[in-house]
Amino acid sequence: MIPSLKLIKNRSDIGAGTRGSDMGIDAMEIAAINKGNHFFHQVAFTEIQTRNEAVYHGDEDACGRRIGQIVEQCRQLAEVVCETLTGKEFPVIISGDHSSGIGTISGIKAAFPDKTLGVIWIDAHADIHSPYTTPSGNLHGMPLAAVMHQDNLSCRINDVNTHTAAAWELLKTLGAPGVKLHPEHLVYFGVRDTEPAEDKLIEQLGIQNYTVAQVRQLGIQHCIAEALERLAACDMIYVSFDVDSMDCDQISDGTGTPVPEGFASGEIISMTEAIFRTGKVICYEIVEVNPLLDHRGNRMAEVAFDILDAVTRPMLKAYTTGE
Numbered sequence: 001m002i003p004s005l006k007l008i009k010n011r012s013d014i015g016a017g018t019r020g021s022d023m024g025i026d027a028m029e030i031a032a033i034n035k036g037n038h039f040f041h042q043v044a045f046t047e048i049q050t051r052n053e054a055v056y057h058g059d060e061d062a063c064g065r066r067i068g069q070i071v072e073q074c075r076q077l078a079e080v081v082c083e084t085l086t087g088k089e090f091p092v093i094i095s096g097d098h099s100s101g102i103g104t105i106s107g108i109k110a111a112f113p114d115k116t117l118g119v120i121w122i123d124a125h126a127d128i129h130s131p132y133t134t135p136s137g138n139l140h141g142m143p144l145a146a147v148m149h150q151d152n153l154s155c156r157i158n159d160v161n162t163h164t165a166a167a168w169e170l171l172k173t174l175g176a177p178g179v180k181l182h183p184e185h186l187v188y189f190g191v192r193d194t195e196p197a198e199d200k201l202i203e204q205l206g207i208q209n210y211t212v213a214q215v216r217q218l219g220i221q222h223c224i225a226e227a228l229e230r231l232a233a234c235d236m237i238y239v240s241f242d243v244d245s246m247d248c249d250q251i252s253d254g255t256g257t258p259v260p261e262g263f264a265s266g267e268i269i270s271m272t273e274a275i276f277r278t279g280k281v282i283c284y285e286i287v288e289v290n291p292l293l294d295h296r297g298n299r300m301a302e303v304a305f306d307i308l309d310a311v312t313r314p315m316l317k318a319y320t321t322g323e
């Protein structure tokens, strides 16, 4: 049976350095309305309470900005993701910034502690820093290190205070104890803007990244088939789509950390559809749409909505028609 889809709106932007990704959800809804598409009206949704007022507080955590509030945000998101999955629904999450990945993965592991998780992370960034290596202090650059328990201390550049260090340990244990994702069960698509500490860790852990050029040269179906082969031992797959994986020059700069030479939206759709065809995907997330930074009207949100619509349409159709 195909589970019914549950939309989780997580309007949190405090893991990013620039404000406004909390408005990405509303920008996508407006894009849908303007296209005459009733997705946001038809799909059941839950909203996660935000802590975005944290931007007004003094922040002592230079190596993990607003980390205390992000622990709470991710804890709450994890609870809702877990409830959704145990209620046999399929969570589709729209988040502000990508620190949400900690909450989502923690929720999946809370729901299925004994199952092996595979993650396909479609992003321009590796998001594998820890407070010890981050150049910015922004938590949206750290979600994968948190769930994989990778502090990467051999590349340490920061002195981390005790509050940040304690909150980081809390982030690692959200939802379920232990490592939630093993490096061999993570596959990147489109990563092209990293720092040396990330490059070293990726190499050391042997994490696979399919670059935009490789995907074009080898073909989408080939790369996805290979990626899925790598995740053959995984019982379930989470697809995390950061819109900055797309080409900011060709599509839009409506995202906090835009990067050129990325994917086209059609490529993202084909890749995601191929991943969904495995039947193993149990959760899908879109992040980092920031309409305040968009120099092309509401284009990033329009494109992000088209992708959401395309990848969820078969699921929606199946459960409304009972196929």
Ligand SMILES: NC(=[NH2+])NCCC[C@H](N)C(=O)O
Residues within 6 Å of the ligand: 097, 098, 099, 125, 127, 129, 134, 135, 136, 137, 138, 140, 141, 142, 193, 194, 195, 242, 244, 256, 257, 288
């Ligand atoms: N999810 C994102 N947009 N991440 C951007 C991270 C950028 C940079 N690596 C940092 O840690 O600050």
